[in-house]
Amino acid sequence: MSDASMPTAAERGTPTAEPLVFLHVGDLHLTKPDTRNAADFRAILDQIAMIAPQHLLDFVYLPGDLAENGWACEYAILADALARHPHLPVRLIPGDHDRQQGAMADFQAFHAGLVASRGLPAPTVWTLDQPPVGSPEETWPPAEIPHYCACENFQGVRCLFVDIVSPGYGRKGIGLDFRLGPDQTQWLSAALTQAAEDGVPVAVFMHAYPDDLREPDDRLDVAGLFRATGVRLVEMGHTHYNELAHDGRTLYAAARSVGQNEDGSVGYAVAAIDGPVTSWRFKALDRPWPFVLITSPADRRVAARPATPETSGMVADARGRIAVRAVVLSDAPPRYVHARVGTGPWVRMAHAGGRTYAAWLAWPRDARSIQVEAVHEDWSGHGPDFVDTDVIEPVVAFDEPGFVPAIPGKPGSDVPNVGRSLQKGVRGDQLGPNRAGRKW
Template sequence: MDETAPMPHEPPPNAASGTPTREPLVFLHVGDLHLTTPDARNADDFRAILDQIAAIAPRHLFDFVYLPGDLAENGWACEYAILADALARHPQLPVRLIPGDHDRQQGAMDDFQAFHAGLVASRALEPPRIWTLDQPPVGSPVETWPTAEIPHYCACEDIRGVRCLFVDIVSPGYGRKGIGLDFRLGPHQTLWLSEALVRAAEDGVPVAVFMHAYPDDLREPDDRADVGGLFWEAGVRLVEMGHTHYNELAHDGRTLYAAARSVGQNEDGSVGYAVSAIDGPVTSWRFKPLDRPWPFVLITSPADRRVATRPTSKRNTGMKGIKRGRIKVRAVVLSEVPPKYVHCRAGTGAWHLMTLVTGRVYEAWLPWPKGASEIQVEAVHPDWKGHGPDLVDTDVIEPVTVFDDPDLALSIPTKPGSDVPRVDAWPEKGVRGDQLGPNRAGRKW
């Protein structure tokens, strides 16, 4: 690696000119917070994460910050006050959030509702949808099911051409102490979700779902299969979740399930946040440790073979090349200043300079030699002195090189919407693969 930036390569032959280049959806996922007191380590870490995110420049490099629930350890107003104060330090930061089971830890969500109401006004969040649900009888000799009006913190937004569905699996539950995890959707939200997926298919837009846990964690077995099967049949591109407390990727051939480690309770290495992108037909994900200095780079196209949509083709994996054996490589770079340069290479081949082609995407037509199996993209900070690993960041993928028969018919998973098809350890993406945490390994905190 030389201190001097590489020279730009010649433009690819027959490259289209004047064609608008799309901007990918890019969001940052800060995992379960479990806030308790203002001076706790996780509160300090969360404030540091927000400070780092707010320093990203220019601001339009990402679309929003996602908080997947379990914001407060006990669901108390004093805990939400910590979160409100941290967010107030960054009033321009776009935030999307949903509740988790700890936000109903005491069997009620009054304090969460009050906190969320403040964000509806200050952050332009959608207000909850109020649906009437049956509630189980309590202490009645006659089994009558009273009804109650239940706020559901679900929302539908189109962002960068992606339909983003925020799904609340906590509020529709019964919230009884001793019942354990009580994840539900409720009939109204289930119908809303199904109709939203049908409309997305009619509109021809990709879908990303944001919820607290895997569909397989829903309390009712029929709901587990129905929702997981719905996502699979609809071809939902990405389901982004918390709850696990560890970084995990699971891919069933159509949908990538991605969980990011908890800020508040975790045994999964450095605290930080995940960066996700949907760039045309390609979905990508990588974890950013808080203690790793800028820059941070994420390859957004082509797709890595482990998370590519099947049946794979050159088009839906981003491997559609042009003459002379070149493929288009795209990446986003997050930093507090623009990088000195960004370049890419195939395997250990020559580096090729990448060009900023939109407000957030670097791109190059990379020569792809026969037998190549890896793409690296490296971003270099302007303060890098030409030696040492700091201020230089690299993302690595293994693109699809053997493609499926286009008539390949995928079988629905035996446990749709579960972690069964999880990807093994993938350290380059921040995935350890050991499932350390309270919700799979049974760890106690």
């Protein structure tokens, strides 16, 4: 399809802005520079740095548990790996392993170096009661604690980075202690309320599900706040396996660990928010370029409720066609990108001039799936290498006016997970130290 045959943005009913696109590299658990996970992390960064052009992505997200023990020598491995790619945009927060020793001085020093060298947001200092180094039965004195919380806008999406580790009291031998301090809770509530008033979509980045917070009241308060303010995506680490859980309004997404991985090939997740649609898919390190992610319409398993043609990206024109958009990541522009409905004819997608490829496809009444395929310039003409495909099942039944999705029995948890979705890289077996895996 030529550019001239593409519909206008108004005809498509889709936004003219570029989608938010970020890459999520899971928990690293770095220990020594010659270990497998350290080598894998360097290889992942090398592969990400090959993406051409680099403006196809907004940032690389590291969700905490960067170091296995929270030691300076472990952060030195991470600093050296990042130094090889000084222009790669990175955002990160701490995990529970980053305070394994009951303190975060080494993490704080490492992060301060990134603030100076890469322009990361500086932490906010809030006063909290903290346990002393000695007996936990002693009085907990107040202390000035840096919190790695930040609010930034990328492609019209408000991104909130939420630190649930610094306000906690956890250390090795005591167990997990994810918390939100009172000042941090007020900051989060105010930021989400303002975003809702501004009418902008929100993505939250934290280490674990709200259900993993230590205080039961916090679990319900935070999950309810996310739901009430319409948070689109909560991106997390901690599980060590790929997982998607959708409560009807908010998609919770976790990516497998690089450092303690039982879930399959290491790699990284690619996520996008394109107007009303949120998309997610895992890219294995051992798969060659290209990589394709359909950013609109929405897959029915993670589509926002109430489901309407507008919220699902299924607005049709007078000829019954819908707009299909996709992001292609590769080390070179693809030879071609095409799309089809079901097993119907392929239609060439046009490069929309920014991050997306787009096509206008007829949508028959009995249609059930959309497939987008990208072909690398090195493809030999046969075989699966250098060809990548994403497949979604769009929403085909819409909610009645006034429909409100039911609140899940355990909000902010993995209970409403979508289960096995191999196309997205989700195995559904929850192999990791926090559920069904071995104890690392």
